[in-house]
Amino acid sequence: MTPDPVLLERHGLTTDEYQRIVDALGREPSLTELGIFSVMWSEHCSYKSSRVHLRTLPTTGPRVLQGPGENAGAVDIGDGLAAVFKIESHNHPSFIEPYQGAATGVGGIIRDIFTMGARPVALLNSLRFGPLDDPLVRRTMAGVVSGIAGYGNSIGIPTVGGEIGFDDSYTGNPLVNVFCLGVARADEIIKGVASGAGNPVYYVGAKTGRDGIHGATMASAEFDDKLAEKRPAVQVGDPFMEKLLLEACLEVMRTDALVGIQDMGAAGLTCSTCEMGSRGGAGVEIDVSLVPQRETGMTPYEIMLSESQERMLLVVKKGREAEVERIFEKWDLHAVHIGDVTTDGRLRVKNHGEVVAEIPNQALTDDAPVYRRPMAEPEYLAGARQLSLAALGAPAAPAQVLKRLLASPEIASKRWVYTQYDHMVRTNTLVVPGMGAGVIRVKGTSKALALSVDCNARFVYLDPFLGAQHAVAEAARNVACAGGLPIGATNCLNFGNPQRPEIMWQFARAVEGMGAACQALDIPITGGNVSLYNETDGRGVLPTPVLGVVGLLEDAARVVRRAFRAAGDAVVLLGRTRAELGGSGYLNVEHDLVRGVPPALDLAQERRLQALLVELASAGLVSSAHDCAEGGLAVALAECCFDSGFGVETGISPADGLDTEASAAGFGDIAALFSESASRALISTPEHEVQAVLARAAAAGVPAAVVGRVGGDRIRIAVAGRIVIDESRAALEEIWSTAIERFFERRRAIA
Amino acid sequence: MRARVFVTLKPSVFDPQGTTVGEALHTLGYQRVTDVRQGKYFELEIDAPSADDARRIAAEAADRLLANPVIESYRIEIDAAAGAPR
Amino acid sequence: MRARVFVTLKPSVFDPQGTTVGEALHTLGYQRVTDVRQGKYFELEIDAPSADDARRIAAEAADRLLANPVIESYRIEIDAAAGAPR
Amino acid sequence: MKFAVVVFPGSNCDHDAYHAAKHVLGQDASLIWHKDTSLGGADAVILPGGFAHGDYLRTGAIARFSPIMAEVTEFAAAGGPVLGICNGFQVLLEAGLLEGAMLRNRSLHFRCEHVHVRVEQSDTPFTLLCQPGQTLRMPIAHGEGNYYAPPDVIARLEVNRQVVFRYSSADGEVTDSVNPNGSVNSIAGICNQSRNVVGLMPHPERACELALGSDDGLVMFESAVAAVTNGGFSKAMDLATEGALRK
């Protein structure tokens, strides 16, 4: 039989895929079954375009307790505890409805964490928007930020860090990636399994409505002018309900009455039932008429595909039902017995006792299609990688450049954003947003965890392999600056339409680069998320593989922050500056260019630097540490002064390797000040520790040089002995700290 | 002239606030309140020559700012008598 | 039966939300909107034999829960026709 | 002594207050579920921060009907020390244990940051050990902390010296530019007429350890201990007035 092409298209299925369904079932699917297949085989749930590439990532290590495949990854942090973490995207919903899209993104990732038996203790987010002079972009960003705040603040999990980038390509397709970390007892990690025939399956949480039906397939379809039709899919978050679920589920988990648990996220009841069955080697049978419903007249199809938020599916040990029900009642939640575990490995859906769908789990999960999609190097690359500084004309004065960089939203302080997030609730936050990687202590131990999410998408655009390596290196370096030894990573891969060979090429190269970097830095990837089809009218976003890295501090008291701490401290530059302006913030801000070759990255050198940073911190030898990233050494120096109350007096060397043409065109100072060479960090240390620091750096094989001294009220930088920047610290700090807020508040007198 | 704009969530959109208020009313003993939906209410003082004019301005304001068309709908009432500016 | 409850800030209370909406409307060019006040709007479905009964229940709900008398006042309208329970 | 920390559904600073009382201060503390009907013999009660009932409708509006609130009211009427922090303050306002109401912050944004407050009154069980005029650095984290009461009420609160904390600069200057939310008279915290019930928007429990950026909030908990362990609040107050309790 040939299926109705319109029906297939609406379900995002190809004719080949339809044939596979028929083969798997041995018959034509019912409409409900078709819906179930469509969501499980969507890009979002099946990873059909990305799976072959993701398989190559390093996912194991002595600390790894849970790698990819569960709701979140987990690494051992000692003291019998595990750090459980993951990052996830909510890009498409956040464009359609910024507040609710972002809010439900936060809700979803939190559920992934507590589902594992971990108490969520920290959130981060990585955001991308179009340029802020566009009022619609401002509206989107304001909505996203307040949505994240609205949900995270209410549920009481601090948002301790994040990053925000801006580029034209995100105007019609913002990125909203949310990272959550929880802490669990290492021997009490709970899995999303259904097993033990006859064990009851419970539904608990919000009632099911027609929310987000086809949300999972929507998340895998590019935006186009048919957007309006897809609109009724918007889900509304209920952080209060989730708080109740969180507390109640953690309480249930402390009993041993639970077999497995999974949240109903994308693809809702469908995904949770078949994935739990599949992981447990069992089947699940449910009757949808028992599912609590918010709206009348819902069909089995709608109930199975609904993406209403704040719902959980639990498998409980037979005989322990009353105990579990009682705990939920305490929290005013009603756990409903909607089905049972079976032995037949099938997902069986009934409606008032009548079977409306029956599918082998295997067909929905492991046997979902996998594509090795064609790849081709994008045409833009060769041209974009050509950069002639000399052709840009004479550069502006360094002080002017520095001011414009500090005022650019990407580099400017994100204060306007993170003051809207409760970043201190739970009284664990040792390093608040804006002061480097977020650091939270682990109560009951002497330890702390440092967290960072990073990606320089311009680097990835210009060289996906190298750019993704930079993302790993930068996130890990941020964590190391705080004193944390990187022990695990998660990633969120935001790319365009994988059916275009050049996008697939970007994707594959980025995954290769990420894998190689994680291997070299010995940071296993324990999970992640892929978001494809991030395009507007056929134009993809900058390829944006965001890395989230978790670092461990054995001694929380040794934590290190970004800002200088004491006048008279010596400023030491670790690493070496080469003339590397390709893909830099300088080119972007001064010349509106994304061009050139990204800075080289020697992973062995990077690893030595990070080890040194951790060593210096744990030896208590540093007063402050900050990595040099966007905007180079000059921006990093200024940032070390901000929030410290101090200025700085510095003298730096010219950058290595500037070509003679650029040198003649006057780019010497620019290259020294604004090159974004990798594997560098600025630390400050008391005078009497300088020799110890330099000795340890030498022993570690990391170039180190005293470049200045903390103090005064000016930011003064000399290149090769000639002062090229001499500005008031307060004036620069004013520019940097208010730049973003001025975009939003410019019209509103602060009454 | 005063325009009253009522903004409500579309019927199919989940209303956690209204649901919670409804539950609270039940706890307080108001079992006969079977459903609660919560919305926003705006009073706009408009300097307009006619009720039609005021309605048009209010509708534009609602479309552009007061209501979020993705999840909300709105209704306007004009009260020509009310509304000396406060 | 449906009761509509409008809760508004008392005139003497500063309304930060309404003020901001008003400023935003000015920025958008609606100079003729001279004042904006924002309040809350509730639709209560009430299982009551008469409109008076419904009004009484809604008023109690408003007194006890929906409005805070320190800063807010409320108004009730009964729509006997509307409101088959959803 | 024993602190009772009330847990409403949606409270999220309950464990923070508990941690401060129990682990930082070394006092006895217990978490009391909002459906409980006994405060378990506590000497002081804390209503913690958070979003009770999601803060849906209005902050604190639904929580005030929780069964435990009858106990809290009785405890307060008997002169027991009650501290409402942030959402707990909002609950006290809705419950009528303190006067006034909260509006949205004038910026309309939730705001989380360290601020300074000036201690206006030291004759409450939670400020006993403070010097009047002393400033404390503590975090705020709220979207609705814009304190309002009608002018006559404000006048009465001022005359009765019921304004306990005002937002100020680090050196104690009260100006509009350091008022983070638009509160009338820069009010950050008040007490009831008998001075045993105190509510404030800043979070002292988040400022009890230097590692978290400030330990200025500790004095509020220490005050409560002093108030309870010196033969009751009024006795302690006399001692405090004589300066005998000051650190």
Ligand SMILES: Nc1ncnc2c1ncn2[C@@H]1O[C@H](COP(=O)(O)OP(=O)(O)O)[C@@H](O)[C@H]1O
């Ligand atoms: N969306 C955000 N949410 C919370 N904090 C943020 C966000 N964006 C940036 N920050 C904080 O601002 C600081 C600077 O971020 P970023 O520019 O990425 O610097 P870097 O990665 O070089 O440390 C960091 O402390 C970061 O945690």
Ligand SMILES: [Mg+2]
């Ligand atoms: Mg960064």
